[in-house]
Amino acid sequence: MIYGSIEAGGTKFVCAVGSDKLEIIERIHFPTTTPKETMEQVISFFSKYKVSLKSLGVGSFGPIDIQKKSKTYGYITSTPKIAWKNFDxxxxxxxxxxxxxxxTTDVNAACYGExxxxxxxxxxxxxxxxxxxxxxxxALQDGRFIEGFSHPEMGHMRILKHKQDLFGGNCSFHHDCLEGLASGTALEKRTGIKGQELDKSHPAWxxxxxxxAQCAYNTTLLFSPDRIIFGGGVMKQAHLVxxxxxxxxxxxxxxxxxPAIDTYIVTPKLGDNAGTIGCLALxxxxxS
Structure with missing residues (x-):
């Protein structure tokens, strides 16, 4: 028997199948377009494994409804991606x-993978x-996701603006929240240059x-975690951590x-595989 993984990201979907030892057997990716086009590719990929596919783990961009008693459980809800709003x-x-x-959410899946x-x-x-x-x-505590009426939306925490930052923010809901100021999209709009092309000496870093760092500070005082892991494309800049x-x-x-700072704030050991491994494990x- 094999397990299936769906990382439903706002930019791309990554679908995979793996063994009970979490070894990836096959993986594909394709752009996130409309639900109709994207889900057709998802269904097509997993259909060839239908006989041996035991279960699926789905980590989706959000917000999503995680309450199993809710009428909209399993939906993507108030996403800024209009085509996917209220999608079952x-x-x-x-x-x-x-x-x-x-x-669960895509970031929860990556957290579980790590x-x-x-x-x-x-x-x-x-x-x-x-x-x-x-x-x-x-966030995980003793193997369980920390959540309540919904999953956390820590990417939208409020932070103080840097005194030299003239960028107004990129979040369509909150403008200058963490996502609005620190996402790769915000970094590119602030500088006019993609992050991977931005020289490490640029003041934007x-x-x-x-x-x-404010995100890590808030997280430390809220959760006192054993470790904070920062993944994603922006964190692939080795100097940033x-x-x-x-x-x-x-x-x-x-x-x-x-804990010792070099082991407290880290990047993912699994790299881009964190979400896939997490979805397979889930x-x-x-x-069970």
Missing amino acids: FIGELKKYFDIPIYW YVAGNGVGLSSVVYYTIGTGVGGG EIEAFYI EKVREIFTDLLQEYVQI AKEAT
């Missing part, structure tokens, strides 16, 4: 696959952020690090004692 994601999958499906096979192994409390096209966060650690240390002022969880 799980309902569409259930038309074709009568198997258990684990439903927890079971990456930089969260052996720890009781892990918080994961994706700093990419948007910003999202997920100091501003970026200031915002991510060092800047974040430096500014974070200055902000915290030793108010609380944390698919296994759905059958």
